[in-house]
Amino acid sequence: MNAASLINHLLNQTKTKTKTPQPASAKFLTNKIVAYLNSGRLHEAVSVLFASPEPFPYTLYARLFQICSSRKAIVEARKVESHLVTFSPTPPVFLLNRAIEAYSKCGCLVDARELFEEMPERDGGSWNAIITAHSQSGHAEEALCFFLQMNRSGVFANAITFASVLGSCAVVLALSLSRQIHGLVVKYGFGANVILETSLVDVYGKCGDMSDACRKFDEIHNPNAVSWNVIVRRYLEMDDGKAAVLRFFQMFPAAVRPLNFTFSNALIACSNICALKEGMQIHAVSIKMHFDVEKVVSCSLIHMYVKCGKLEDAHAIFEQPNEKDLISWTSIISGYAMSGKTREARELFNNMPERNVISWNAMLAGYTRFSLWEEALYFVLLMRSTTKEMDRVTLGLILNVCSGLSDVEMGKQVHGYIYRHGLSSNLVVGNALLDMYGKCGNLRSARVWFNQMSQWRDNVSWNALLTSYARHQMSEQAMTIFSEMQWETRPSKFTFGTLLAACANMFALEQGKQIHGFMIRNGYEIDTVVRGALVDMYSKCRCPEYALKVFKEGGLLDVILCNSIILGCCHNRRGREVLELFGLMEEEGIKPDHVTFQGLLLACIHEGLVKLGTRFFHSMSDEYGIIPRIEHYESMIELYSRYEHMDELEGFVNKMPMEPTVSMLNRVFDACRQYGHLRLGKWAAERLNGSNPSNPFQFDT
Structure with missing residues (x-):
């Protein structure tokens, strides 16, 4: 027995026990109920209605x-529906539809479905109510099933029904069914809605068919702000940030005022x-339209600004007098932490009025990214003593700390917690x-x-x-x-x-060639990272x-x-090719770094180019x-x-901004002894003896 039937049974019991009705007319009770409703x-x-053994006007039920x-x-x-069906044996369908909608809004989908199935007659509104109920409650597949039943029963859908059904298609990514419904929308004359x-x-975009989504958007005669927001959002979700930003800027010639979420989506795309330049332009527009305060x-x-490396600008926005929420606090902390400015991030973290697990993770991620293992460990201990909140991201970061410290015992404790x-x-x-076990050497x-x-497990596990x-x-x-x-x-x-690095370590040329051939035969992309490993x-x-062939083919x-x-x-020992390659780098506009110059100096040593x-x-x-390194x-x-x-050589060592190392002094000493350079040789010997008096060096000419 469902809730409505139970209330109906109780109402009938009350009716049987009542010998004489209350001496009040239906009009008086109606006015009393309306007065209560007007006062909230x-x-x-509902108590007055439920206690009355007489029906009321249908408009009153609808309002209730x-x-x-x-x-x-x-x-x-439930009381209103029970009273309606008790004293009106054949209530109008529109009222039962309102009851279904009420049960749906209250989150009682079972009651809505039972009432729908018990209805002696249904109209398009009934089907629309039950479909919308399932769609809005997150039961997309059931909503689509009801829609198919509706079509089989010969009832035509209206615009509201189609909107609910398309929303359900988007949830379950039913691209083929969406196209069929698209045809029905056009067939029933709703193509210009x-x-x-x-x-x-929206549904084409969520199903990953951006070409159809874009084509459909361009067919809209007068897209509104929601339409523009949808197309920007779908491009963003498909990782096409450039198209998302482009669509955002196309709104303004169309004289459509963006929504605040459209601004947000465009900024996320930047x-x-x-795209710092475009992001700054959007920032300027948001100020002009007073959206920046939201x-x-x-x-x-x-x-x-954080993602584009402009921490000062991000902090300036954060420091504005607008109300700061947990998301803005976490964003700025993450920006400083992931940029290596962990001290500033920690100061902000300590000043947070409230924190959640994401805030803790943001700070911990900064420590682990820059291998600040001791600080990370103390932070983990603080976190465990402050909050019991931990998610899979937290556990992954803690395991990174265990790896960084090579502390397999702590890693095993985390494993126990996970279990x-x-x-x-x-x-x-x-x-x-x-x-963690692998990095700690516990194979x-x-x-x-x-x-x-x-x-x-997946390919990440194997890797x-x-x-x-x-x-x-x-x-x-590893090859096995x-x-x-x-x-x-x-x-x-x-x-x-990884495999190519393993082949390089054990000088396994034939196995390396086999891996190279395997990639070519199976259509793998030889990107810059893999090319570097092959080289x-x-x-x-x-x-x-x-x-050289792999390098030049890319x-x-x-x-x-x-x-x-x-x-x-x-x-x-192919120094001449090194010099040619450096010339190629200059032609391509690739800026060298300290590793490049180390290679150039080694090439000069091999070729004798002093x-x-x-x-x-x-x-x-x-x-x-570039500041020269040791x-x-x-x-x-x-x-x-x-x-x-x-x-x-003598002039060089005398001008060095640092004290020469023992290996440098040994090389200078050996060269002076080989070529008979007395003054510099004695100088090197004195320095070496000062660092190791138990084994003195003597310079003999």
Whole structure:
């Protein structure tokens, strides 16, 4: 027996026990109920109606259902429906439709469905009410089933029905059914309804068909602000930030005022593609239209400036007198933390009026990103003593801390927590555990846990295990894991990067070639990262011709890839190619870094180009703003020493901004003894003796 039937039964019992009705007319009671409703006393109004053994005007029932819907008063709604069906054996269909809507708004879908199934007659409004009820309650598949039943019963849908059905199609990503409904919308003459046209744009976008979404949007005669917001949002969700920003700017020639969420979506799109210029333009428009004071827009502005590397601008928006919420606090803290300014981030974190798990994660992520393991550990202890909130992101970060500290025992404690709280089957957490055991060198536990993950592991799990063995110089075992991996999942480009590094470590040229061929045969993209790994592998395996071929066959170049081939050529004593490659970098406009110059200096050492090496060394700071490192000074000392440029060597070591290391002094001493440079040799010997008096150096000419 459902709730309505139970109330009906109780009402009949009350009616039977009442010997004589109350001496009040229906008109008097109606006025009394209306008076209660006008004063906002719904409970008293329904009590009067429920106690009366007489029917009331249908308009009164309709008003009661409407108020019950808006207040989500389920008990009162049930009483009104019970009274209606008790004293009106054949109530009008529109009133029962209002009852279904009331049950839906109150979150009682079972009551709505039971009433619908008990209705002796139904009209389009009945079907619309039950479809909308299921759609708005998150039961998209049931809503679509009711829509199909409605069509089979010969009832035509209206615009409201189509809107609900299209919303349900978007939830379950029913692209084929959406296209059929699109045809019905046009067939029934609703093709020019801007709400339905917008719903079609929305469903096509959510189903990943942006070409149809864009085509449908362009067909809308006068798209409104919601229409524009939908197309911007769908492009954003499809990771096409450029198109999202473009659509946003197209709103203004169309004379449509954006919604605050449209501003937010456009700013998020700018964040994703680091479009600072466009983001600043949107910021200016938001100020002009007074949207910058709204929380959703100000939070997006902070996020955009953070992502584009403009922390000062983000902080300036944060410091504006607008009300700051938890999202804005977390955004600015994350910006400072992930930019390496953990001290400033921690000060902001300490001043937060409230925190949630995301706030804690943002601060902890900053510590782990920059390998501040001790600070991260103390922060974890503070978090555990302050709050019990932890999610899978927190656990992954804590496991990163365990890896950074090589503390496998703490990692095992985290593993126990994960097991006790039923999170073992979470793939993200499971992969983080696997990575922790591997980085801590506990390969036995890594393998055991990997086997326990057999029901839910993915290619990330395989990559983590494979990388663990490769990282600990167990390259042959890594190759064996790769063979096993192919039975279960498709390797990713990250897998091949690890394998090629393993081949480079054990000089396995033939296996490296096989992996290269495997990628080509199976259609894998040879991107910049993989090209770098191939160049490194071929270079270390003494096959510079193949390394140069891979380098030249690719498209875009970057400094990392160029450094790989430069160091590879140095490794194979092909200094002339290094100089040619540096010329190519300059032609392509690729700015060198300290690794590039280390390769150039090594090439000069191999080729005996002392003057060119000197010019490269000075150009680091003079032309490129790169401060020379200790390895660059060591290379210059080796260059001068090897080719007997003793005067240049003496002048160089005397002008060094740092004290020479023992290895530098040893090289100077050996060169002076070899070439008979007395003054500099004695100087080097004195320095060496000062650092190691128990084993004195003597310079003999």
